[in-house]
Amino acid sequence: MANKIAVLSQKGGTGKTTAVRTLTDVLRLAGLKVLAVDLDPQGNLSDYFDVDPEAEPTIGDVLAGRASAKQAIHGDVMPANLSLAEAELQLAGKMGRELTLRKALREVEGPYDIVLIDCPPALGLLTVNALVAADHALLSAEAQYFAMQGVEQALEVIELARDGLNPDLDWLGVFFNIADMRTVHSREAYASLREHLGEDKVFSTTIRSSIAYAGSAERAVSILEYRPDLGADYLLLADELLRRLGLSAARRRLTPHLPDPPAAVAAG
Numbered sequence: 001m002a003n004k005i006a007v008l009s010q011k012g013g014t015g016k017t018t019a020v021r022t023l024t025d026v027l028r029l030a031g032l033k034v035l036a037v038d039l040d041p042q043g044n045l046s047d048y049f050d051v052d053p054e055a056e057p058t059i060g061d062v063l064a065g066r067a068s069a070k071q072a073i074h075g076d077v078m079p080a081n082l083s084l085a086e087a088e089l090q091l092a093g094k095m096g097r098e099l100t101l102r103k104a105l106r107e108v109e110g111p112y113d114i115v116l117i118d119c120p121p122a123l124g125l126l127t128v129n130a131l132v133a134a135d136h137a138l139l140s141a142e143a144q145y146f147a148m149q150g151v152e153q154a155l156e157v158i159e160l161a162r163d164g165l166n167p168d169l170d171w172l173g174v175f176f177n178i179a180d181m182r183t184v185h186s187r188e189a190y191a192s193l194r195e196h197l198g199e200d201k202v203f204s205t206t207i208r209s210s211i212a213y214a215g216s217a218e219r220a221v222s223i224l225e226y227r228p229d230l231g232a233d234y235l236l237l238a239d240e241l242l243r244r245l246g247l248s249a250a251r252r253r254l255t256p257h258l259p260d261p262p263a264a265v266a267a268g
C-alpha cells in the first residue's frame with residue numbers, strides 16, 4: 001500500500017501546489033514511485049505538470065462515477081479541471097460522499113510508494129475526501145502573522161476526519177512556505193508556530209520566497225532544474241518528510257543530492 005499524503009492549507013496562494021509538484025519531483029529523484037493527484041478544480045497542479053488540458057477522463061469523472069481511477073491517470077498524474085467543481089456538487093447529495101476518493105485510490109495505489117494529494121484552497125467536501133483517503137496530512141502555511149490562525153482551522157478539519165471516518169490519520173506537521181526569514185516578521189511568525197504546535201510539528205526547513213517560482217511555473221519546469229539553488233529547499237524538506245515517514249532507504253538515496261551543510265558560510 002502506498003503512503004497517501006494530503007497536502008493542505010486553509011487558503012490559496014500559500015505555495016501549496018508548487019510544493020506538491022516539487023516534492024513529487026524530489027521523491028521521484030529518491031527512487032520512489034509517486035502518484036500526484038490534483039484535487040483542485042482550478043487544475044493548477046495539472047498545469048504545473050504540463051498535463052494536456054484535453055486529457056480525459058480526469059478526477060472529476062472519477063468522483064462523479066463516470067470513469068475508473070485507473071483511466072484517469074495520465075503519466076502518474078491524476079489531473080483535474082473545472083468538471084471537478086461540478087462533481088463536488090453532485091457528490092454532496094450522495095451517501096458515503098466523504099469516502100469516494102478513498103475508494104477510488106484503493107484501486108490504483110498498489111504500484112505506488114507515495115500518493116500526494118493537492119487539496120483545493122478551501123476546507124470543504126473535497127478536502128474532507130482527501131483527509132479520509134489519506135494516511136498522513138501535511139500543512140503548508142504562509143509565512144505571515146496569521147499563519148497560526150490558518151493552521152488552527154486546518155487542524156480542526158483534520159480532527160473532524162479523525163473523529164469520524166479516519167481515526168488513523170497522522171498529522172506530519174506544517175512547513176513554512178514563501179518565507180523571507182531575513183525579516184523579523186517571518187521569524188516571529190515561525191517562532192510562534194513552534195511555540196503553539198511544538199517543535200516536532202514544525203519542519204525545520206522553510207521554503208524561501210523567490211520571484212523565480214513564477215518563471216518556473218509559467219514554463220512548467222521544476223524549480224529543481226530551473227533554479228537548483230532554490231530547489232535545495234525542497235530537497236531538504238523532502239529529507240525531513242522521509243524521516244517523518246520512516247522511509248530510510250529512500251532517504252539514503254536522496255542524500256547524495258542534498259546541498260552541502262552551510263558550515264563554511266556560518267564560520268565565515
Ligand SMILES: Nc1ncnc2c1ncn2[C@@H]1O[C@H](COP(=O)(O)OP(=O)(O)O)[C@@H](O)[C@H]1O
Pocket residue numbers: 009011012013014015016017018019044121177178179207208209210211213214217
Ligand atoms: N517559494 C515561493 N516563492 C515565491 N513565489 C512562490 C513560491 N512558491 C510558489 N510561489 C508562487 O505563488 C503563487 C501561488 O503558488 P501555488 O503553489 O499555486 O499556491 P497555492 O496552491 O497555495 O494556491 C504562484 O504564482 C507560484 O508560482
Ligand SMILES: [Mg+2]
Pocket residue numbers: 012013016017018040044121
Ligand atoms: Mg493550489
